[in-house]
Amino acid sequence: MSIATVGVVGAGTMGRGIAVMLAEHEIEVRLIDQAMERLQEAEKSIEASLDKKIEKWAITQSEKKAILSRITYTLDLEELHEADLVIESVYEEMEVKKKVFKELDRICAPHIILATNTSTLSLTEIAAETNRPERMIGLHFLYPVDKINLVEIIRGLKTSHETYLKASQFVEQIGKIGIQVYESPGFVTTRLILTLINEAIHALMEGVATAEDIDLAMKLGYDFARGPLEMADRFGLDSVLLAMEQLFREYGDIKFRPAPLLRKLVRAGQLGVKSGEGFFRYNENGERLSVNNSEVER
Amino acid sequence: MKILVINCGSSSVKYQLFDMSSENVLAKGNVERIGMDTAILTHQSTGKEVIKKVAQILEHNEAIRQVLRSLLDQQTGVISSVGEIAAVGHRVVHGGESFSDAALINDEVKQSIRQYFELAPLHNPANLKGILAFEEVLGRDVPMVAVFDTAFHQTMPEESYLYAIPMVLYKRHKIRRYGFHGTSHKYVSQRLEEITRQSNQGKKIISCHIGNGASITAILDGKSYDTSMGMTPLEGLIMGTRSGDLDPSIIGYAMEKEDLTITEANSMLNKHSGLVGISGLSSDVRDIVEAMNQGHSGARLAFNMYIKRIRKYIGAYAAEMNGVDTIIFTGGVMENSPLVRKSVCDGLTFLGLSLDEELNELSAPRERKISSTSSRIDLYIIPTNEELMIARDTLRVIQSM
Numbered sequence: 001m002s003i004a005t006v007g008v009v010g011a012g013t014m015g016r017g018i019a020v021m022l023a024e025h026e027i028e029v030r031l032i033d034q035a036m037e038r039l040q041e042a043e044k045s046i047e048a049s050l051d052k053k054i055e056k057w058a059i060t061q062s063e064k065k066a067i068l069s070r071i072t073y074t075l076d077l078e079e080l081h082e083a084d085l086v087i088e089s090v091y092e093e094m095e096v097k098k099k100v101f102k103e104l105d106r107i108c109a110p111h112i113i114l115a116t117n118t119s120t121l122s123l124t125e126i127a128a129e130t131n132r133p134e135r136m137i138g139l140h141f142l143y144p145v146d147k148i149n150l151v152e153i154i155r156g157l158k159t160s161h162e163t164y165l166k167a168s169q170f171v172e173q174i175g176k177i178g179i180q181v182y183e184s185p186g187f188v189t190t191r192l193i194l195t196l197i198n199e200a201i202h203a204l205m206e207g208v209a210t211a212e213d214i215d216l217a218m219k220l221g222y223d224f225a226r227g228p229l230e231m232a233d234r235f236g237l238d239s240v241l242l243a244m245e246q247l248f249r250e251y252g253d254i255k256f257r258p259a260p261l262l263r264k265l266v267r268a269g270q271l272g273v274k275s276g277e278g279f280f281r282y283n284e285n286g287e288r289l290s291v292n293n294s295e296v297e298r
Numbered sequence: 299m300k301i302l303v304i305n306c307g308s309s310s311v312k313y314q315l316f317d318m319s320s321e322n323v324l325a326k327g328n329v330e331r332i333g334m335d336t337a338i339l340t341h342q343s344t345g346k347e348v349i350k351k352v353a354q355i356l357e358h359n360e361a362i363r364q365v366l367r368s369l370l371d372q373q374t375g376v377i378s379s380v381g382e383i384a385a386v387g388h389r390v391v392h393g394g395e396s397f398s399d400a401a402l403i404n405d406e407v408k409q410s411i412r413q414y415f416e417l418a419p420l421h422n423p424a425n426l427k428g429i430l431a432f433e434e435v436l437g438r439d440v441p442m443v444a445v446f447d448t449a450f451h452q453t454m455p456e457e458s459y460l461y462a463i464p465m466v467l468y469k470r471h472k473i474r475r476y477g478f479h480g481t482s483h484k485y486v487s488q489r490l491e492e493i494t495r496q497s498n499q500g501k502k503i504i505s506c507h508i509g510n511g512a513s514i515t516a517i518l519d520g521k522s523y524d525t526s527m528g529m530t531p532l533e534g535l536i537m538g539t540r541s542g543d544l545d546p547s548i549i550g551y552a553m554e555k556e557d558l559t560i561t562e563a564n565s566m567l568n569k570h571s572g573l574v575g576i577s578g579l580s581s582d583v584r585d586i587v588e589a590m591n592q593g594h595s596g597a598r599l600a601f602n603m604y605i606k607r608i609r610k611y612i613g614a615y616a617a618e619m620n621g622v623d624t625i626i627f628t629g630g631v632m633e634n635s636p637l638v639r640k641s642v643c644d645g646l647t648f649l650g651l652s653l654d655e656e657l658n659e660l661s662a663p664r665e666r667k668i669s670s671t672s673s674r675i676d677l678y679i680i681p682t683n684e685e686l687m688i689a690r691d692t693l694r695v696i697q698s699m
Contacts, residue, residue: 002333004333004334004356026309026333028334056556056558056562057558057562057563057565057566057569057570058559058561058562058565059565059569060539060569060570147559
């Protein structure tokens with residue numbers, strides 16, 4: 001049977017993106033967060049994102065209405081007792097996630113699959129907090145959720161094959177393509193892209209080429225939509241550093257050691273798009289400013 | 299003999315039950331919002347009041363069980379056992395090149411419907427869902443027939459259905475004109491034979507189905523010779539929200555200038571163009587006419603472009619067939635708007651078409667000739683009835699079993 005109602009816990013950037021994408025696929029969504037302001041903010045930004053889509057002719061006014069009507073905002077986790085699936089996307093901190101899943105485990109019927117959107121934390125560790133580790137799975141959506149068709153479907157140590165199959169069906173239902181990943185720090189996407197970004201920063205540090213040229217090389221040479229340094233700016237350099245440190249800690253392998261320049265920029269408060277400057281400069285709308293005077297001093 | 303006609307959408311099922319001895323509708327209705335706990339079921343047995351109820355209907359199987367329950371209901375139903383349904387006729391949008399006629403549904407037919415998912419991603423999967431749901435609910439003993447929107451147009455010659463692009467694209471991917479509204483064009487052209495008591499053999503007919511979607515078909519000897527919709531229903535006439543014909547280079551150019559994805563560009567052409575795109579107001583001709591009368595310039599422009607495109611196709615098909623004997627107007631807009639009919643006809647006098655303005659303004663009978671006695675071309679309004687056509691095709695197929 002197809003999934004009709006999904007609970008999304010955590011109304012941050014990813015939670016909102018997942019919620020609206022699900023609603024676009026005619027799924028009823030309960031979006032949950034701890035504070036009313038967060039929910040109001042989420043509602044506003046979801047509406048704005050749909051208006052942007054209308055501007056791009058992607059949807060119509062009546063489709064927007066229909067999409068919005070499928071999302072309910074609530075503070076109460078208990079409302080998830082009837083959901084067919086729950087996707088958690090709260091702050092990337094183990095203790096927070098463990099608490100959420102303990103609650104969900106109590107609220108949701110035992111046959112319901114619980115999913116986490118974590119990109120760095122151990123699913124197996126989170127699952128150990130529940131009485132249903134075999135029905136715990138990772139669904140790693142990438143930002144922006146509506147544009148990226150990939151979902152990494154993460155199998156924890158105890159995730160059952162049946163759970164994996166059901167999750168794959170769900171991924172198909174929402175028009176995405178899933179890849180099967182056995183739990184491992186950074187999965188496939190995060191591990192590979194972080195390594196590339198880190199290497200690009202090393203190359204920049206060593207004076208191999210300018211930031212502009214490093215990005216141009218990857219854009220033209222390998223058909224990247226954005227170069228690795230601009231990608232880092234867009235992720236947020238602090239998030240990149242945090243994730244990199246996490247990988248380094250987990251693997252203990254020198255190849256994951258964060259480049260010193262990355263740490264230096266974060267310490268300077270130069271965090272990328274969100275602070276207006278990272279490896280490049282950006283305006284308030286997140287658009288790159290011209291090449292001149294936009295490069296980091298080496 | 300009773301035949302149930304089904305039009306199954308992704309979240310809806312429409313149905314009509316026909317008594318084929320009289321071709322009367324015994325009951326009709328629909329289920330909307332399938333998949334929700336507040337699905338809406340509307341049922342009306344002929345001569346009785348409309349029954350509406352809200353229920354949790356999560357799947358098509360359940361929707362169909364509800365439909366059968368409504369038909370069987372002692373008070374409000376019209377049959378006493380499912381066995382009275384001799385056959386089920388399913389509307390299927392795309393039959394590709396596999397079907398030039400309705401077909402008795404078997405595994406092979408289902409496979410073919412599946413094969414054309416790519417060409418009709420919104421419709422064929424839903425149509426198949428309906429077929430599978432009926433099989434599950436009724437078992438395989440009740441014969442079912444698929445009636446394809448594209449089938450009538452399979453008689454088109456190569457010159458009509460091929461595009462002037464590298465032939466390998468046709469060979470590899472079956473990129474060609476398929477045409478749509480076939481069931482409607484077929485119904486009205488056959489109905490013309492009944493009204494005039496003359497065979498369509500040797501006749502040149504132009505059938506204009508103008509509703510929310512719109513297409514015009516050139517019919518030669520009773521067979522589709524050319525049609526305005528193409529590989530998808532986007533080509534041809536200006537419609538409520540669809541652009542119809544345009545220079546294909548515009549798409550790439552607009553995508554680059556506006557930074558659009560393919561999906562966005564498709565949505566722009568299918569949902570944000572046509573009358574609503576030009577007027578910025580509405581996709582409904584009635585709203586456009588009303589605004590035009592109040593002096594809205596965008597509405598006037600939209601209306602004029604809309605009419606002009608219809609005339610352009612009628613003129614083109616008259617030229618393709620080297621003449622035209624009869625023009626048929628059908629579909630919601632043409633059946634209900636004297637203004638649209640008159641506006642189209644006003645520019646076609648060179649063909650020898652002369653509209654009887656009084657007959658044009660009448661509201662009844664709905665089916666009638668509206669050309670004047672001096673007209674060289676006969677012009678008819680024939681309300682379409684796709685459900686009846688599906689019922690007839692279904693009956694014909696099961697009788698030849």
